[in-house]
Amino acid sequence: MGKYIVRRLLQMIPVVLGATFIIFAMVFALPGDPTSGKCGERPCSAEYVAKFREEHNLNDPLLIQYGKYLGKFAQGDLGTNYYGIPVKEDLAKRYTITGRLAIMAIAFETFIGILAGVLAGVRKGRFVDNLVTVSTLFVISIPVFVIGVFLQYLFGIKWGIFPATVPSLEASTFSLILPAFVLGSLSVAYVARLTRTNLVENLRADYVRTAVAKGLTKRRAVGVHTLRNSLIPVVTFIGADFGALLGGAIVTERIFNIQGVGGYIWKGINSRDGIAVVSTVTVLVIVYLLVNLLVDLLYGVLDPRISHE
Amino acid sequence: MRGTTRTVAVAGISAAALLLAGCGGGGGSDDAKKTDTAGKTGGSISVRGCNPENPLIAGNTSETCGGNVLDVITAKLIKYNDETAAPEMDIAESIETTDNQNFTVKLKKDYKFQDGTVVKAKNFVDAWNYTAYGPNAQLGSYFFEPIEGYADLQSEDPDGPDGPQKAPDPKAKEMSGLKVVDDNTFTIKTAAKVSNLPVRLGYTAFSPQPDAFFSDPKGFGDKPIAAGPYKLDTWTKNAEIKLSKFADYSGDKKANVDNITFKIYQDSGAAYADVLANQLDVTDEIPASAQIDAKYKTDLPDRNLQKPVGVIQTITTAPKSVDPNYPPEVRKAISMAIDREGIIKAIFNGTRQPATGWVSPVVDGYKPDVCGEFCKFDPAKAKAQLEKAGGFKGGKMTLSYNADASHKEWTEATCNSIKNALGVDCVATGVVDFSTFRKQIHDHKMKGMFRTGWQMDYPSIENFLTPIYGKGASSNDGEYNNPAFDAKLAEAAAATDAAESNKLYQEAEALLAQDMASIPLWYGTTTMGWSDKVTNVKVTPFGVPDYGSITLK
Numbered sequence: 001m002g003k004y005i006v007r008r009l010l011q012m013i014p015v016v017l018g019a020t021f022i023i024f025a026m027v028f029a030l031p032g033d034p035t036s037g038k039c040g041e042r043p044c045s046a047e048y049v050a051k052f053r054e055e056h057n058l059n060d061p062l063l064i065q066y067g068k069y070l071g072k073f074a075q076g077d078l079g080t081n082y083y084g085i086p087v088k089e090d091l092a093k094r095y096t097i098t099g100r101l102a103i104m105a106i107a108f109e110t111f112i113g114i115l116a117g118v119l120a121g122v123r124k125g126r127f128v129d130n131l132v133t134v135s136t137l138f139v140i141s142i143p144v145f146v147i148g149v150f151l152q153y154l155f156g157i158k159w160g161i162f163p164a165t166v167p168s169l170e171a172s173t174f175s176l177i178l179p180a181f182v183l184g185s186l187s188v189a190y191v192a193r194l195t196r197t198n199l200v201e202n203l204r205a206d207y208v209r210t211a212v213a214k215g216l217t218k219r220r221a222v223g224v225h226t227l228r229n230s231l232i233p234v235v236t237f238i239g240a241d242f243g244a245l246l247g248g249a250i251v252t253e254r255i256f257n258i259q260g261v262g263g264y265i266w267k268g269i270n271s272r273d274g275i276a277v278v279s280t281v282t283v284l285v286i287v288y289l290l291v292n293l294l295v296d297l298l299y300g301v302l303d304p305r306i307s308h309e
Numbered sequence: 310m311r312g313t314t315r316t317v318a319v320a321g322i323s324a325a326a327l328l329l330a331g332c333g334g335g336g337g338s339d340d341a342k343k344t345d346t347a348g349k350t351g352g353s354i355s356v357r358g359c360n361p362e363n364p365l366i367a368g369n370t371s372e373t374c375g376g377n378v379l380d381v382i383t384a385k386l387i388k389y390n391d392e393t394a395a396p397e398m399d400i401a402e403s404i405e406t407t408d409n410q411n412f413t414v415k416l417k418k419d420y421k422f423q424d425g426t427v428v429k430a431k432n433f434v435d436a437w438n439y440t441a442y443g444p445n446a447q448l449g450s451y452f453f454e455p456i457e458g459y460a461d462l463q464s465e466d467p468d469g470p471d472g473p474q475k476a477p478d479p480k481a482k483e484m485s486g487l488k489v490v491d492d493n494t495f496t497i498k499t500a501a502k503v504s505n506l507p508v509r510l511g512y513t514a515f516s517p518q519p520d521a522f523f524s525d526p527k528g529f530g531d532k533p534i535a536a537g538p539y540k541l542d543t544w545t546k547n548a549e550i551k552l553s554k555f556a557d558y559s560g561d562k563k564a565n566v567d568n569i570t571f572k573i574y575q576d577s578g579a580a581y582a583d584v585l586a587n588q589l590d591v592t593d594e595i596p597a598s599a600q601i602d603a604k605y606k607t608d609l610p611d612r613n614l615q616k617p618v619g620v621i622q623t624i625t626t627a628p629k630s631v632d633p634n635y636p637p638e639v640r641k642a643i644s645m646a647i648d649r650e651g652i653i654k655a656i657f658n659g660t661r662q663p664a665t666g667w668v669s670p671v672v673d674g675y676k677p678d679v680c681g682e683f684c685k686f687d688p689a690k691a692k693a694q695l696e697k698a699g700g701f702k703g704g705k706m707t708l709s710y711n712a713d714a715s716h717k718e719w720t721e722a723t724c725n726s727i728k729n730a731l732g733v734d735c736v737a738t739g740v741v742d743f744s745t746f747r748k749q750i751h752d753h754k755m756k757g758m759f760r761t762g763w764q765m766d767y768p769s770i771e772n773f774l775t776p777i778y779g780k781g782a783s784s785n786d787g788e789y790n791n792p793a794f795d796a797k798l799a800e801a802a803a804a805t806d807a808a809e810s811n812k813l814y815q816e817a818e819a820l821l822a823q824d825m826a827s828i829p830l831w832y833g834t835t836t837m838g839w840s841d842k843v844t845n846v847k848v849t850p851f852g853v854p855d856y857g858s859i860t861l862k
Contacts (some may be wrong), residue, residue: 048447
C-alpha cells in the first residue's frame with residue numbers, strides 16, 4: 001500500500017512538469033496583448049506597453065521565461081500577476097472559498113443522490129423509481145445557469161432566506177449553501193442514476209440470492225452486501241466531480257459573485273495574465289492527481305478484491 | 310459677494326466668463342441643493358465597483374473602474390456641474406487669459422490635501438510634468454500635449470518597441486509652458502491657441518499630487534492621497550474599496566453620506582441581484598437580461614434612470630490610400646442604408662440614441678440634426694445615392710470590429726441593413742482583440758469599414774472634433790483631411806467668446822456632414838438602478854453616478 005502511494009506520487013512529477021510546460025506554451029501562443037483593455041477605450045501608449053513588458057519579463061524567449069518561472073515555482077513562489085498581487089496570496093484566499101463550496105456541493109450530491117438511488121433501486125419499476133428517474137432527467141436537462149438564477153431569485157430576492165450573492169470578503173458558510181446546492185444539483189441526478197443502475201444490476205447477482213436464502217434481512221443484504229460494491233462507479237464519478245469543482249465553477253461563481261478559482265482563471269485568460277493562469281492550472285493539476293489517488297485507494301476499501309499490493 | 314471666495318457657475322466655456330469669475334463678481338449661485346429631495350446626510354452606502362486595471366494614480370488611469378473611484382477622491386482646478394456639465398471653479402480661484410494661449414491660474418488659499426498639506430501651485434506643475442514625462446509611462450500623458458514643451462518630454466524608441474535598443478532620455482524633464490509664479494499662482498502656455506483649456510482642466514489627469522506622491526509613486530497607487538470630498542481608507546484587491554468622508558475637505562462638492570464602499574463584482578448580473586435584494590445600494594450597470602423589454606423598470610420602479618452620456622459610436626472607412634472604394638458619396642449612401650432605430654431596438658433594447666451628428670448631446674455646443682437626411686434611414690434614397698455615386702466598386706463591403714467585446718451582434722445587424730438597402734454584400738469581420746484591431750487600423754492594414762467609438766475626455770464640442778477629424782490628430786483613423794475644417798477649428802480655438810467659439814465649432818461640424826467624414830451611428834446612454842434605501846441618485850455627464858449627492862432615505 002505504502003509503496004503504491006509513493007509510486008503514484010513519483011509519477012505525478014513528470015505529469016506536473018509536462019502540464020505546466022504545455023500550458024505555459026499555450027498561454028504564450030495566445031494572440032492578443034496583456035495591455036489591451038488596461039487603458040479603457042484607447043490603445044495604451046507605447047511607453048506604457050514597453051514598461052509593462054519589461055516589468056513582467058515578456059520580452060524573453062519562451063524557454064527562458066519558462067525556466068525563470070519553474071525556478072521560482074520549485075521554491076514555492078507562484079509569481080505575481082499583472083495586477084501586482086502575488087498569485088499565492090490570491091489562490092490561498094480563493095481556495096478556502098472554492099474548497100468549502102466543493103465539499104458542500106459534494107456532500108449534497110452524495111447524500112441526496114445515493115439515498116434517491118437506493119430507494120429507486122430497491123423498488124425498481126414502482127412509483128418511487130419512476131419519480132426519481134423522471135425528476136433526475138428533468139434536472140439534467142436544465143442548464144445550470146437557469147437553476148442558479150431561478151433559485152437566486154426565489155431564495156435570495158423574493159423570500160430573502162439566503163443572501164442573493166456571496167460577500168466577496170469573508171464568505172460565510174451560510175451564504176455558500178445556495179450556490180453549493182445549485183452546483184450539486186446537476187450531479188445529484190448522475191449519482192442517483194449510477195447508484196440505481198448498479199444496485200439493480202448487483203441485486204440480481206448470485207451472491208445476493210445466496211445471502212437472502214441464508215436468511216439475511218433485505219435491509220442487510222442490500223445495505224451491507226450489495227450497496228458497498230455498487231458504489232465503485234459512483235465513487236469514481238464523485239471523485240472526478242470533486243476535482244472538477246475544485247477547478248472552479250465559472251457559471252455559478254459569476255451568478256453568485258463568488259471569488260473562486262474558476263473566475264480567477266477566466267479572468268487570467270481574458271487579460272492574458274500568463275503567470276496567474278499557469279500557476280492556478282498547475283495547482284489544479286496537482287489537486288486533480290491527488291483526488292484521483294484518493295479515489296483509487298477508496299476502491300480497495302469498498303471492494304477487497306481490488307488490491308494495491 | 311464681491312471679494313469673497315466662492316464657487317461661481319460658469320455658464321459657458323468662454324475665457325471671458327472665467328475671467329469674470331476670477332474677479333469675484335459672478336452672477337450665478339450654487340443652488341443645486343434645491344433639486345435634492347428630502348434625505349438625510351451621513352450613513353454608509355455600497356455601490357458597484359469593478360477591479361481597477363492600474364494603481365490608483367490620477368495621471369495613470371484611463372479606464373472607468375479606477376476612474377470612478379479617483380473621480381470621487383480627487384479635486385481638480387475645475388469641476389463640472391452635475392446637471393449641465395458646465396465647468397465651475399474648484400481649486401482654482403480664477404483662470405485668466407486674454408489670448409487663449411497664456412493662462413494664469415490662481416489657486417484658492419488653504420485648499421487641503423487629505424494628509425493635511427496645502428495644495429500649492431507646485432503640486433500641479435510637478436504632477437503634470439511627472440505625468441507628461443515619457444519614461445514615466447503614464448496613461449494620462451496625452452492630455453498634456455497642448456502645453457508648450459510637451460514634445461521635449463517624449464523620446465522615440467530608435468528601433469521600435471520590439472527592437473533591442475531602448476529609447477534615449479527625453480530632452481527635458483519639465484514642460485517649458487508651465488511656470489510656478491508663487492505658492493498660489495502658476496502660468497500655462499499652450500503651443501497653439503486653445504479656447505477651451507479651462508474646461509479640460511477638470512479631467513482626473515490634471516489633479517494635483519501631494520508631496521508624498523513624488524517620494525513613492527509606486528506605493529502611493531495603493532493608498533492615494535488627494536484633495537477631494539472623500540478619502541480612500543482601504544483597498545482590498547478584488548473585493549472592495551472603502552472611502553470615507555474627508556472631514557477637512559476644502560471644496561464645495563457634495564458629500565452627503567459618510568462612507569462609500571465600492572464592492573467589486575465580476576458580473577453586472579450579480580450586482581443587479583444584490584440591488585434587488587437590497588444588499589447593494591447603487592449599480593451603474595444593468596445586465597442585458599434586465600434590459601429586455603425594460604424589465605429593470607418594473608423590477609426597480611422609480612429607482613432607475615437612463616441618461617445619455619458623452620459616448621458616440623461611428624463607422625469609419627479606411628483612408629483612400631488604403632481602400633479607394635469608399636469615397637464620401639458612397640459613405641452617404643451607406644449611412645442612409647443603416648436602420649439605426651431598428652438596430653437599437655433589436656440589439657440594444659433601446660439603450661442607445663440614434664445619432665444625428667458627430668457631437669454628443671450632453672456637451673456644451675451640441676447642435677441637433679447636423680447630419681440631416683444622410684443620417685435618416687431611407688433605403689430608396691440610399692440606393693439612388695449609391696447609383697449617383699457610381700455604385701460600389703469593391704465587390705463586397707466589410708465592417709470590422711474587435712471580437713473581445715460585444716460588437717458582433719450590432720455590426721452584423723448593421724451589415725444586414727446595408728445589404729438589404731443597397732443590394733451590396735456586406736460582411737461583419739471580427740478581429741481577435743482590441744489592441745490587434747487598433748494596430749491594424751494604425752498600420753493602415755485595415756481595409757473597408759471599421760467601428761470607431763469615442764468617449765469624451767471633457768465635456769466640450771471641441772473634444773468630439775479636433776482629436777478625431779483634425780489633420781494628423783491622434784485618433785483620426787480615417788485620415789480625414791479638409792483644410793477648411795482645420796481652419797475653422799483654429800478659428801474656434803482662438804475665439805475668446807464662448808458662444809462665438811461654439812458657433813465656429815458647429816460650422817466645422819457641418820463640414821463633416823458635407824464630406825461624411827465618418828458615419829455616425831448612435832450615442833451611448835447609461836442605465837442605473839438603486840436599492841430602496843437610498844435616494845437622490847444622479848448621474849454625471851460622464852455617465853458615472855454622482856456618488857457624493859446620494860443620500861439615505
